[in-house]
Amino acid sequence: MSRNQLKSKTGQGRYESKARRVLVPEFRFQSIKFLSTYHDANPNSVPDYVFSGGEDGYFPNFPILIQGDGAPWEIGNLYLTTKLRSESGYESRTYRGIADHLLDYLRFLEDERLGYLNFPKNDRLKVTFRYKQRLVEQVTGGDLSASTAKARINAVVNFYRGVMLWNLIDRSQIQNAPFEDVERYINVTSEYGIQNAMKIKSHSLTIPTPKKQRQSEYINDSGDLRPLTVVEQESVLKALQASSREYQLMFYFALFTGARVQTVGTLRIKHLHGKLDGGGYLRLPIGHGTQIDTKRGKPMTLLVPAWLVQDMLIYSRSPEATKRRERSFYDDTEDNYVFLSKNGIPYYTSKKEIYDRRDANVSRHAGMTDKARNVSIQDGAALRQHIRDILLLRIHPANPDFQDFTFHDLRATFGMNLLESQLHCMGDQHITAALEYVRQRMGHADTKTTMQYLQYKSRLKWKNSIQHEFESQLFEYVNTSANMGELE
Incomplete structure:
Protein backbone atom coordinates (compact mmCIF):
# COMPACT_ATOMS: atom_id res chain seq x y z
CA MET A 1 0.00 0.00 0.00
CA SER A 2 1.40 3.37 -1.04
CA ARG A 3 1.73 6.34 1.33
CA ASN A 4 -1.12 8.16 -0.46
CA GLN A 5 -3.37 5.09 -0.25
CA LEU A 6 -2.61 4.77 3.47
CA LYS A 7 -3.45 8.45 4.05
CA SER A 8 -6.71 8.01 2.19
CA LYS A 9 -7.63 4.94 4.22
CA THR A 10 -6.95 6.59 7.58
CA GLY A 11 -8.52 9.90 6.57
CA GLN A 12 -5.29 11.85 7.05
CA GLY A 13 -5.39 13.22 3.51
CA ARG A 14 -8.83 14.76 4.06
CA TYR A 15 -7.84 16.95 7.02
CA GLU A 16 -5.19 19.51 7.87
CA SER A 17 -5.09 18.26 11.46
CA LYS A 18 -1.92 16.44 12.54
CA ALA A 19 -3.72 14.38 15.18
CA ARG A 20 -2.67 10.74 15.19
CA ARG A 21 -3.17 7.37 16.83
CA VAL A 22 -0.27 5.54 18.47
CA LEU A 23 -0.07 2.03 19.91
CA VAL A 24 1.28 1.36 23.38
CA PRO A 25 3.04 -2.05 23.24
CA GLU A 26 2.40 -2.78 26.92
CA PHE A 27 -0.53 -0.73 28.19
CA ARG A 28 -0.91 -1.39 31.91
CA PHE A 29 -3.71 -0.47 34.27
CA GLN A 30 -2.72 0.61 37.71
CA SER A 31 -4.82 1.51 40.71
CA ILE A 32 -6.74 4.68 39.87
CA LYS A 33 -7.45 7.46 42.31
CA PHE A 34 -9.95 10.14 41.37
CA LEU A 35 -9.15 13.65 42.57
CA SER A 36 -12.50 14.82 43.91
CA THR A 37 -11.38 18.44 43.90
CA TYR A 38 -10.72 18.55 40.17
CA HIS A 39 -13.96 20.42 39.43
CA ASP A 40 -12.95 23.29 41.68
CA ALA A 41 -9.63 23.77 39.93
CA ASN A 42 -10.66 22.77 36.40
CA PRO A 43 -14.43 23.06 35.97
CA ASN A 44 -14.22 22.70 32.16
CA SER A 45 -11.74 19.85 32.10
CA VAL A 46 -12.09 16.08 32.26
CA PRO A 47 -11.39 14.36 35.61
CA ASP A 48 -7.79 13.98 36.72
CA TYR A 49 -6.51 10.53 37.61
CA VAL A 50 -3.45 9.34 39.47
CA PHE A 51 -1.98 5.94 38.58
CA SER A 52 -0.07 3.97 41.17
CA GLY A 53 0.65 0.32 41.85
CA GLY A 54 0.17 -2.27 39.07
CA GLU A 55 -2.58 -4.85 39.38
CA ASP A 56 -4.09 -5.95 36.07
CA GLY A 57 -1.23 -7.13 33.83
CA TYR A 58 -1.17 -5.36 30.49
CA PHE A 59 -3.03 -5.00 27.20
CA PRO A 60 -0.74 -5.26 24.15
CA ASN A 61 -0.93 -2.69 21.37
CA PHE A 62 -3.52 -0.48 23.05
CA PRO A 63 -4.39 2.66 21.03
CA ILE A 64 -3.89 6.18 22.38
CA LEU A 65 -5.12 9.32 20.59
CA ILE A 66 -2.74 12.28 20.25
CA GLN A 67 -3.96 15.77 19.35
CA GLY A 68 -2.37 17.85 16.63
CA ASP A 69 -0.40 19.83 19.23
CA GLY A 70 1.20 16.63 20.54
CA ALA A 71 -0.84 16.39 23.75
CA PRO A 72 -3.00 13.31 24.47
CA TRP A 73 -6.70 13.78 23.75
CA GLU A 74 -7.88 13.39 27.33
CA ILE A 75 -11.57 12.65 26.87
CA GLY A 76 -10.98 10.28 23.95
CA ASN A 77 -8.36 8.29 25.82
CA LEU A 78 -10.43 8.32 29.01
CA TYR A 79 -13.33 6.86 27.05
CA LEU A 80 -11.15 4.09 25.57
CA THR A 81 -9.59 3.15 28.91
CA THR A 82 -12.92 3.24 30.76
CA LYS A 83 -14.46 1.08 28.06
CA LEU A 84 -11.57 -1.34 28.50
CA ARG A 85 -12.12 -1.45 32.26
CA SER A 86 -15.90 -1.74 31.99
CA GLU A 87 -16.18 -4.51 29.39
CA SER A 88 -14.86 -8.04 29.38
CA GLY A 89 -12.57 -9.29 26.64
CA TYR A 90 -9.87 -7.34 24.85
CA GLU A 91 -8.91 -7.48 21.19
CA SER A 92 -6.34 -4.98 20.01
CA ARG A 93 -7.79 -4.92 16.50
CA THR A 94 -11.25 -4.01 17.84
CA TYR A 95 -9.93 -1.13 19.93
CA ARG A 96 -7.71 0.06 17.08
CA GLY A 97 -10.78 0.25 14.86
CA ILE A 98 -12.72 2.29 17.43
CA ALA A 99 -9.73 4.59 17.97
CA ASP A 100 -9.28 5.14 14.24
CA HIS A 101 -12.92 6.23 13.90
CA LEU A 102 -12.52 8.62 16.85
CA LEU A 103 -9.27 9.88 15.33
CA ASP A 104 -11.18 10.92 12.22
CA TYR A 105 -13.63 12.78 14.47
CA LEU A 106 -10.78 14.45 16.36
CA ARG A 107 -9.25 15.65 13.09
CA PHE A 108 -12.62 17.05 12.06
CA LEU A 109 -12.92 18.89 15.38
CA GLU A 110 -9.45 20.40 15.03
CA ASP A 111 -9.98 21.42 11.40
CA GLU A 112 -13.29 23.12 12.22
CA ARG A 113 -11.98 24.49 15.54
CA LEU A 114 -14.93 22.98 17.36
CA GLY A 115 -15.19 21.56 20.86
CA TYR A 116 -16.59 18.08 21.35
CA LEU A 117 -19.27 19.58 23.64
CA ASN A 118 -20.47 22.17 21.12
CA PHE A 119 -24.24 21.48 21.23
CA PRO A 120 -26.41 24.55 20.55
CA LYS A 121 -30.19 24.16 20.41
CA ASN A 122 -30.27 24.09 16.62
CA ASP A 123 -29.57 20.48 15.62
CA ARG A 124 -27.90 21.50 12.37
CA LEU A 125 -25.29 23.49 14.29
CA LYS A 126 -24.40 20.72 16.73
CA VAL A 127 -20.91 19.34 16.24
CA THR A 128 -22.23 15.78 15.84
CA PHE A 129 -24.66 16.78 13.08
CA ARG A 130 -21.95 18.77 11.33
CA TYR A 131 -19.65 15.74 11.43
CA LYS A 132 -22.40 13.56 9.99
CA GLN A 133 -22.81 16.04 7.15
CA ARG A 134 -19.07 15.94 6.48
CA LEU A 135 -19.19 12.14 6.27
CA VAL A 136 -22.15 12.26 3.90
CA GLU A 137 -20.25 14.71 1.67
CA GLN A 138 -17.25 12.36 1.61
CA VAL A 139 -19.48 9.44 0.62
CA THR A 140 -21.14 11.49 -2.12
CA GLY A 141 -17.73 12.57 -3.42
CA GLY A 142 -16.49 8.99 -3.56
CA ASP A 143 -13.82 9.57 -0.89
CA LEU A 144 -15.42 7.25 1.66
CA SER A 145 -17.59 4.15 1.51
CA ALA A 146 -21.07 4.33 3.00
CA SER A 147 -20.30 1.44 5.32
CA THR A 148 -17.20 3.20 6.72
CA ALA A 149 -19.17 6.43 7.20
CA LYS A 150 -21.84 4.51 9.08
CA ALA A 151 -19.22 2.81 11.28
CA ARG A 152 -17.62 6.17 12.09
CA ILE A 153 -20.81 7.94 13.09
CA ASN A 154 -21.82 4.93 15.20
CA ALA A 155 -18.42 5.06 16.95
CA VAL A 156 -18.99 8.74 17.73
CA VAL A 157 -22.48 8.00 19.08
CA ASN A 158 -21.08 5.23 21.29
CA PHE A 159 -18.37 7.63 22.46
CA TYR A 160 -20.95 10.14 23.73
CA ARG A 161 -23.10 7.39 25.23
CA GLY A 162 -20.07 6.09 27.13
CA VAL A 163 -19.02 9.56 28.28
CA MET A 164 -22.47 10.09 29.79
CA LEU A 165 -23.00 6.55 31.08
CA TRP A 166 -19.66 6.45 32.91
CA ASN A 167 -19.91 10.08 34.13
CA LEU A 168 -16.62 11.00 32.52
CA ILE A 169 -17.65 14.67 32.56
CA ASP A 170 -19.98 16.81 34.61
CA ARG A 171 -23.46 16.39 33.10
CA SER A 172 -24.01 20.14 33.43
CA GLN A 173 -21.51 20.65 30.60
CA ILE A 174 -23.98 19.11 28.12
CA GLN A 175 -26.73 21.69 27.70
CA ASN A 176 -28.39 19.93 24.76
CA ALA A 177 -28.35 16.30 23.69
CA PRO A 178 -25.72 15.45 21.03
CA PHE A 179 -28.37 13.32 19.24
CA GLU A 180 -31.74 11.75 19.85
CA ASP A 181 -32.22 8.06 20.61
CA VAL A 182 -34.58 6.38 18.18
CA GLU A 183 -36.29 3.00 18.31
CA ARG A 184 -36.48 1.16 15.01
CA TYR A 185 -37.92 -2.16 13.96
CA ILE A 186 -36.35 -4.64 11.58
CA ASN A 187 -37.85 -7.82 10.14
CA VAL A 188 -36.03 -11.03 11.00
CA THR A 189 -36.73 -14.53 9.77
CA SER A 190 -36.12 -17.52 12.04
CA GLU A 191 -34.61 -20.78 10.82
CA TYR A 192 -38.19 -22.11 10.58
CA GLY A 193 -39.25 -19.33 8.24
CA ILE A 194 -41.23 -17.34 10.83
CA GLN A 195 -40.96 -13.56 10.46
CA ASN A 196 -40.85 -11.27 13.47
CA ALA A 197 -40.29 -7.56 14.02
CA MET A 198 -37.31 -6.90 16.31
CA LYS A 199 -36.93 -3.59 18.13
CA ILE A 200 -33.45 -2.10 17.99
CA LYS A 201 -31.93 1.03 19.52
CA SER A 202 -30.80 3.57 16.94
CA HIS A 203 -30.13 7.32 16.80
CA SER A 204 -30.91 10.44 14.80
CA LEU A 205 -27.42 10.56 13.24
CA THR A 206 -27.86 7.33 11.29
CA ILE A 207 -26.25 7.29 7.86
CA PRO A 208 -28.26 4.98 5.60
CA THR A 209 -26.32 2.46 3.57
CA PRO A 210 -27.69 0.84 0.42
CA LYS A 211 -28.30 -2.87 0.67
CA LYS A 212 -25.36 -4.68 -0.80
CA GLN A 213 -26.22 -6.40 -4.04
CA ARG A 214 -25.40 -10.08 -4.02
CA GLN A 215 -22.96 -10.97 -6.78
CA SER A 216 -23.35 -14.28 -8.53
CA GLU A 217 -19.57 -14.85 -8.50
CA TYR A 218 -19.43 -14.88 -4.68
CA ILE A 219 -20.69 -16.90 -1.73
CA ASN A 220 -21.58 -15.05 1.46
CA ASP A 221 -19.85 -17.09 4.18
CA SER A 222 -18.59 -14.59 6.79
CA GLY A 223 -17.82 -12.25 3.89
CA ASP A 224 -18.08 -12.43 0.13
CA LEU A 225 -15.93 -15.38 -0.91
CA ARG A 226 -15.00 -16.51 -4.41
CA PRO A 227 -14.31 -20.23 -4.80
CA LEU A 228 -11.36 -20.84 -7.09
CA GLN A 385 0.84 -9.75 1.60
CA HIS A 386 2.27 -13.02 0.29
CA ILE A 387 -0.72 -13.39 -2.01
CA ARG A 388 -0.63 -9.79 -3.21
CA ASP A 389 3.10 -9.25 -3.58
CA ILE A 390 4.38 -12.72 -4.46
CA LEU A 391 1.84 -15.32 -5.63
CA LEU A 392 -0.16 -13.08 -7.95
CA LEU A 393 3.04 -11.72 -9.49
CA ARG A 394 4.13 -15.28 -10.23
CA ILE A 395 0.75 -16.25 -11.70
CA HIS A 396 -0.04 -13.24 -13.90
CA PRO A 397 2.74 -13.57 -16.53
CA ALA A 398 1.35 -16.93 -17.70
CA ASN A 399 -2.26 -16.16 -16.72
CA PRO A 400 -2.87 -12.40 -17.19
CA ASP A 401 -6.63 -12.83 -16.70
CA PHE A 402 -6.25 -14.57 -13.34
CA GLN A 403 -8.50 -12.81 -10.81
CA ASP A 404 -7.23 -11.64 -7.45
CA PHE A 405 -8.11 -13.87 -4.51
CA THR A 406 -7.90 -13.75 -0.74
CA PHE A 407 -6.71 -16.29 1.80
CA HIS A 408 -10.31 -16.56 3.01
CA ASP A 409 -11.35 -17.60 -0.52
CA LEU A 410 -9.53 -20.87 0.12
CA ARG A 411 -12.23 -21.73 2.66
CA ALA A 412 -14.96 -21.34 0.03
CA THR A 413 -12.80 -23.29 -2.40
CA PHE A 414 -12.59 -26.17 0.08
CA GLY A 415 -16.37 -26.07 0.49
CA MET A 416 -16.96 -26.30 -3.26
CA ASN A 417 -14.38 -29.07 -3.66
CA LEU A 418 -16.01 -31.01 -0.82
CA LEU A 419 -19.51 -30.60 -2.26
CA GLU A 420 -18.35 -31.67 -5.73
CA SER A 421 -16.68 -34.79 -4.34
CA GLN A 422 -19.73 -35.72 -2.25
CA LEU A 423 -22.12 -35.34 -5.17
CA HIS A 424 -19.75 -37.31 -7.38
CA CYS A 425 -19.60 -40.18 -4.89
CA MET A 426 -23.22 -40.14 -3.68
CA GLY A 427 -25.06 -38.93 -6.77
CA ASP A 428 -27.48 -36.04 -7.20
CA GLN A 429 -30.26 -38.03 -5.54
CA HIS A 430 -28.45 -37.63 -2.21
CA ILE A 431 -28.10 -33.85 -2.29
CA THR A 432 -29.52 -33.39 1.22
CA ALA A 433 -27.02 -35.82 2.75
CA ALA A 434 -24.16 -34.21 0.81
CA LEU A 435 -25.14 -30.74 2.02
CA GLU A 436 -25.37 -31.89 5.63
CA TYR A 437 -21.89 -33.40 5.42
CA VAL A 438 -20.50 -30.16 4.00
CA ARG A 439 -22.31 -28.15 6.69
CA GLN A 440 -20.73 -30.20 9.46
CA ARG A 441 -17.24 -30.09 7.96
CA MET A 442 -17.38 -26.31 7.55
CA GLY A 443 -19.07 -25.61 10.88
CA HIS A 444 -22.03 -23.72 9.44
CA ALA A 445 -24.68 -22.98 12.05
CA ASP A 446 -27.26 -22.15 9.38
CA THR A 447 -28.02 -24.56 6.55
CA LYS A 448 -28.77 -21.53 4.37
CA THR A 449 -25.06 -20.78 4.27
CA THR A 450 -24.29 -24.29 3.03
CA MET A 451 -27.10 -24.08 0.47
CA GLN A 452 -25.26 -21.19 -1.15
CA TYR A 453 -22.57 -23.63 -2.28
CA LEU A 454 -25.13 -25.74 -4.13
CA GLN A 455 -26.75 -22.63 -5.59
CA TYR A 456 -23.34 -21.35 -6.65
CA LYS A 457 -22.64 -24.63 -8.41
CA SER A 458 -25.95 -24.35 -10.28
CA ARG A 459 -25.34 -20.70 -11.20
CA LEU A 460 -21.85 -21.51 -12.47
CA LYS A 461 -23.15 -24.36 -14.62
CA TRP A 462 -25.92 -22.12 -16.02
CA LYS A 463 -23.49 -19.24 -16.60
CA ASN A 464 -21.08 -21.46 -18.55
CA SER A 465 -23.88 -22.86 -20.71
CA ILE A 466 -25.19 -19.37 -21.51
CA GLN A 467 -21.68 -18.16 -22.30
CA HIS A 468 -21.21 -21.07 -24.68
CA GLU A 469 -24.55 -20.26 -26.33
CA PHE A 470 -23.53 -16.63 -26.80
CA GLU A 471 -20.25 -17.59 -28.38
CA SER A 472 -21.59 -20.36 -30.62
CA GLN A 473 -24.86 -18.80 -31.83
CA LEU A 474 -25.04 -15.04 -31.29
CA PHE A 475 -21.54 -13.76 -31.81
CA GLU A 476 -21.51 -14.61 -35.52
CA TYR A 477 -23.97 -11.77 -36.12
CA VAL A 478 -21.85 -9.15 -34.35
CA ASN A 479 -19.69 -6.91 -36.55
CA THR A 480 -16.18 -6.85 -35.12
CA SER A 481 -12.78 -6.04 -36.53
CA ALA A 482 -12.01 -9.75 -36.48
CA ASN A 483 -14.84 -10.88 -38.79
CA MET A 484 -14.75 -7.72 -40.94
CA GLY A 485 -11.13 -8.12 -41.92
CA GLU A 486 -10.08 -4.95 -40.11
CA LEU A 487 -7.48 -6.39 -37.82
CA GLU A 488 -4.75 -3.87 -36.99
Missing part, protein backbone atom coordinates in the same frame (compact mmCIF):
# COMPACT_ATOMS: atom_id res chain seq x y z
CA THR A 229 -11.88 -23.09 -10.07
CA VAL A 230 -9.77 -26.23 -10.41
CA VAL A 231 -7.60 -24.49 -13.01
CA GLU A 232 -7.11 -21.51 -10.69
CA GLN A 233 -6.24 -23.83 -7.80
CA GLU A 234 -3.59 -25.47 -9.96
CA SER A 235 -2.12 -22.04 -10.75
CA VAL A 236 -1.96 -21.14 -7.05
CA LEU A 237 -0.38 -24.46 -6.08
CA LYS A 238 2.22 -24.14 -8.86
CA ALA A 239 3.07 -20.61 -7.68
CA LEU A 240 3.40 -21.88 -4.10
CA GLN A 241 6.13 -24.33 -5.13
CA ALA A 242 8.62 -21.46 -5.09
CA SER A 243 7.51 -20.26 -1.63
CA SER A 244 9.11 -21.26 1.65
CA ARG A 245 7.82 -24.41 3.30
CA GLU A 246 5.74 -22.76 6.04
CA TYR A 247 3.77 -20.75 3.47
CA GLN A 248 3.12 -23.88 1.43
CA LEU A 249 1.81 -25.74 4.47
CA MET A 250 -0.37 -22.87 5.68
CA PHE A 251 -2.05 -22.58 2.28
CA TYR A 252 -2.43 -26.37 2.05
CA PHE A 253 -4.05 -26.44 5.49
CA ALA A 254 -6.63 -23.83 4.49
CA LEU A 255 -7.35 -25.42 1.11
CA PHE A 256 -7.70 -29.00 2.37
CA THR A 257 -9.51 -28.38 5.68
CA GLY A 258 -11.48 -25.15 5.16
CA ALA A 259 -9.79 -23.51 8.15
CA ARG A 260 -9.87 -19.74 8.58
CA VAL A 261 -6.67 -17.72 8.91
CA GLN A 262 -6.89 -17.48 12.73
CA THR A 263 -7.13 -21.27 12.95
CA VAL A 264 -4.19 -21.88 10.61
CA GLY A 265 -2.07 -19.34 12.45
CA THR A 266 -2.75 -20.59 15.99
CA LEU A 267 -2.10 -24.32 15.53
CA ARG A 268 0.31 -25.69 18.12
CA ILE A 269 2.76 -28.54 17.61
CA LYS A 270 1.09 -30.58 20.34
CA HIS A 271 -2.14 -30.57 18.33
CA LEU A 272 -0.55 -32.70 15.60
CA HIS A 273 0.07 -35.75 17.79
CA GLY A 274 -3.46 -37.16 17.88
CA LYS A 275 -4.41 -40.56 16.47
CA LEU A 276 -5.79 -40.84 12.96
CA ASP A 277 -9.31 -42.14 12.45
CA GLY A 278 -10.27 -45.06 10.18
CA GLY A 279 -10.50 -42.75 7.19
CA GLY A 280 -6.94 -41.51 7.54
CA TYR A 281 -7.79 -38.14 9.08
CA LEU A 282 -6.73 -36.38 12.25
CA ARG A 283 -9.92 -35.24 13.95
CA LEU A 284 -8.76 -31.89 15.30
CA PRO A 285 -11.00 -30.03 17.80
CA ILE A 286 -10.73 -26.26 17.42
CA GLY A 287 -12.35 -23.30 19.10
CA HIS A 288 -13.08 -22.53 22.74
CA GLY A 289 -10.98 -24.58 25.16
CA THR A 290 -8.53 -25.92 22.54
CA GLN A 291 -6.04 -23.00 22.25
CA ILE A 292 -6.78 -22.95 18.51
CA ASP A 293 -8.73 -19.84 17.61
CA THR A 294 -11.92 -19.79 15.55
CA LYS A 295 -14.42 -17.11 14.67
CA ARG A 296 -16.01 -16.07 17.99
CA GLY A 297 -14.45 -19.14 19.61
CA LYS A 298 -16.96 -21.48 17.98
CA PRO A 299 -16.06 -25.13 18.71
CA MET A 300 -15.92 -27.58 15.81
CA THR A 301 -13.76 -30.40 14.49
CA LEU A 302 -11.49 -30.25 11.46
CA LEU A 303 -10.56 -33.35 9.51
CA VAL A 304 -6.89 -33.04 8.57
CA PRO A 305 -5.53 -35.47 5.94
CA ALA A 306 -2.80 -37.79 7.21
CA TRP A 307 -0.29 -36.64 4.58
CA LEU A 308 -0.68 -33.03 5.70
CA VAL A 309 -0.27 -33.93 9.38
CA GLN A 310 2.90 -35.84 8.52
CA ASP A 311 4.33 -32.97 6.46
CA MET A 312 3.66 -30.46 9.23
CA LEU A 313 5.32 -32.71 11.80
CA ILE A 314 8.37 -33.10 9.57
CA TYR A 315 8.53 -29.34 9.14
CA SER A 316 8.17 -28.74 12.88
CA ARG A 317 11.26 -30.89 13.51
CA SER A 318 13.39 -29.09 10.94
CA PRO A 319 16.38 -26.99 12.08
CA GLU A 320 14.78 -23.85 10.65
CA ALA A 321 11.53 -24.35 12.57
CA THR A 322 13.48 -25.07 15.76
CA LYS A 323 15.53 -21.91 15.30
CA ARG A 324 12.35 -19.85 14.90
CA ARG A 325 10.83 -21.29 18.06
CA GLU A 326 13.94 -20.44 20.04
CA ARG A 327 13.44 -16.78 19.07
CA SER A 328 9.76 -16.81 19.95
CA PHE A 329 7.60 -16.23 22.99
CA TYR A 330 6.99 -19.89 23.88
CA ASP A 331 10.55 -21.07 23.12
CA ASP A 332 11.26 -24.54 21.72
CA THR A 333 8.30 -26.33 23.29
CA GLU A 334 5.31 -28.35 22.09
CA ASP A 335 3.10 -25.46 23.22
CA ASN A 336 4.55 -23.27 20.48
CA TYR A 337 2.92 -22.45 17.16
CA VAL A 338 3.56 -24.71 14.19
CA PHE A 339 4.16 -21.67 11.97
CA LEU A 340 6.42 -18.77 12.92
CA SER A 341 8.22 -16.12 10.91
CA LYS A 342 12.01 -15.95 10.76
CA ASN A 343 11.91 -13.56 13.72
CA GLY A 344 9.88 -16.00 15.82
CA ILE A 345 6.65 -14.03 15.44
CA PRO A 346 3.38 -15.93 14.81
CA TYR A 347 1.39 -15.25 11.67
CA TYR A 348 -1.68 -14.85 13.86
CA THR A 349 -1.45 -14.05 17.56
CA SER A 350 -3.70 -16.33 19.59
CA LYS A 351 -5.94 -15.18 22.42
CA LYS A 352 -4.03 -17.60 24.64
CA GLU A 353 -0.74 -15.83 23.98
CA ILE A 354 -2.27 -12.46 24.81
CA TYR A 355 -3.50 -13.85 28.13
CA ASP A 356 -0.12 -15.47 28.83
CA ARG A 357 1.72 -12.27 28.06
CA ARG A 358 -0.45 -10.42 30.54
CA ASP A 359 0.80 -12.63 33.30
CA ALA A 360 4.55 -12.03 33.36
CA ASN A 361 4.88 -14.39 36.31
CA VAL A 362 3.71 -17.58 34.59
CA SER A 363 6.51 -19.88 35.58
CA ARG A 364 5.80 -22.79 33.28
CA HIS A 365 7.25 -20.92 30.30
CA ALA A 366 10.93 -20.33 30.82
CA GLY A 367 12.08 -16.86 29.84
CA MET A 368 8.54 -15.63 29.31
CA THR A 369 9.04 -12.47 31.38
CA ASP A 370 11.83 -11.17 29.13
CA LYS A 371 10.16 -12.14 25.88
CA ALA A 372 6.85 -10.63 26.93
CA ARG A 373 8.37 -7.20 26.46
CA ASN A 374 8.60 -7.56 22.68
CA VAL A 375 4.95 -7.91 21.73
CA SER A 376 3.68 -7.68 18.18
CA ILE A 377 0.05 -8.62 17.64
CA GLN A 378 -0.42 -10.28 14.23
CA ASP A 379 -3.67 -10.83 12.33
CA GLY A 380 -2.59 -12.72 9.21
CA ALA A 381 -1.31 -9.67 7.31
CA ALA A 382 1.80 -11.55 6.18
CA LEU A 383 -0.36 -14.15 4.41
CA ARG A 384 -2.37 -11.47 2.64
